[in-house]
Amino acid sequence: MLDYYRFKDAYDLMLQGRIDEAKKLLTDLQTKYIEVCEENTILKTQIQEFEDILYLAKNLVYDGSHYWLMTGSIKQGPFCRNCYDKTGQLIRLNEAAKGWKCYTCGTRYGDRESARFSLDIDAENVKRPTAKVIPLYK
Ligand SMILES: [Zn+2]
Structure with missing residues (x-):
């Protein structure tokens, strides 16, 4: 003081x-x-x-396969479940031949049609992950 x-x-x-x-x-x-x-x-x-952790806890949606980030009425993503669960980082998935692929961890996800369908899900009825505590100091 x-x-x-x-x-x-x-x-x-x-x-x-x-x-x-x-x-x-x-x-x-x-x-x-x-x-x-x-x-x-x-x-x-x-x-x-x-504030970032709180924002994610309020706006990150898990549809059973991928994570999506709600920003107002826009859904961004999908993001890699594997990377988020392990590191807390949101890594956007890239379109692959029959689905999605994470270029960071290499994980492949199901077909894109099911992911597109999930864009229409009701955000209020989606299972939301619990907030992940990210260490402040390394
Ligand atoms: Zn990944």
């Missing part, structure tokens, strides 16, 4: 001609200020990560 009232102490030391003590106090305050700024940056990053 930055002791803001200490700036007044530094000012008083300057008025008293105790310049070296004032400089030392200001140096200490500067060090604390930098620490507070770094802590603030870390906390902002954590808040953003929690």
Whole structure:
């Protein structure tokens, strides 16, 4: 915690001609200020990560085969179930000869027609995955 009232102490030391003590106090305050700024940056990053996790928990839909991300009325995807379950990353599947393929893990999924059909499913009645906690520090 930055002791803001200490700036007044530094000012008083300057008025008293105790310049070296004032400089030392200001140096200490500067060090604390930098620490507070770094802590603030870390906390902002954590808040953003929690917001991202919350967004995914609310908007990620599992149709029994693939994951889909709901953004308003638009369904994005499909995303690889294998990659998401293992790493928490949403990897978009690519169309393959008879279905979908993940170029990251190599997993193949059923035919595209069933995935297209799943675009029309009622998002309210779809099984939603529980939120996955992504580690903040590695
Ligand atoms: Zn994958």
